[in-house]
Amino acid sequence: HNLTYWQAGPYLAAGPSAASYMGGIRRCNPSSLEDWLEQVEDAGEGPFGEISIEEKVHEASARVETMILGLRLLEGVTRSRFMERHGLDYDQVFGDRLRSLEARGLLSCEESRVRLTEKGLDFADLVSRELL
Structure with a gap:
């Protein structure tokens, strides 16, 4: 479940x-x-x-939940699923924060998805807090 x-x-x-x-x-x-x-x-x-x-659950909260909970999966959050659910790209909502987390080696921001790196898996709670 x-x-x-x-x-x-x-x-x-x-x-x-x-x-x-x-x-x-x-x-x-x-x-x-x-x-x-x-x-x-x-x-x-x-x-x-x-x-x-x-x-x-208001839309702004739903976007944050989609990102934080989706990052618990090894596949991460796909751009297409986020757009399908929320009607906009996750870069529009989290762009600067995603780039900051990627620069610190905690996220891998690929063309089609964003996911935790191996290091990011160890700091998943920190990543979640920064996306709030």
């Missing part, structure tokens, strides 16, 4: 504290087992009740 998450695909989760993401909306079930069971028993409105936490 991590692959779906890292590629920003939709996922539906069940159980206390479980999170779902569909249609640009992130939802989280109550963490309390009692609250969750109450919600399940009252599920006439579907899997999410009044005590679920709901967050609209």
Whole structure:
């Protein structure tokens, strides 16, 4: 299931504290087992009740998530997938930061993708912070 998450695909989760993401909306079930069971028993409105936490993921946040989570994959983030999902090139959003990280040997910026270098794998959290 991590692959779906890292590629920003939709996922539906069940159980206390479980999170779902569909249609640009992130939802989280109550963490309390009692609250969750109450919600399940009252599920006439579907899997999410009044005590679920709901967050609209705004486009700027979605772009950052696509880049940070995509860099967890060895293939990195492809230019075409980023453009398909967000309607613009990742250089338009992250250009200066990508070049800085590449100059320090943490990223490999190729024509069709950006990915962590071997050194970058050791500093993935630092790379993520700099892309925020």
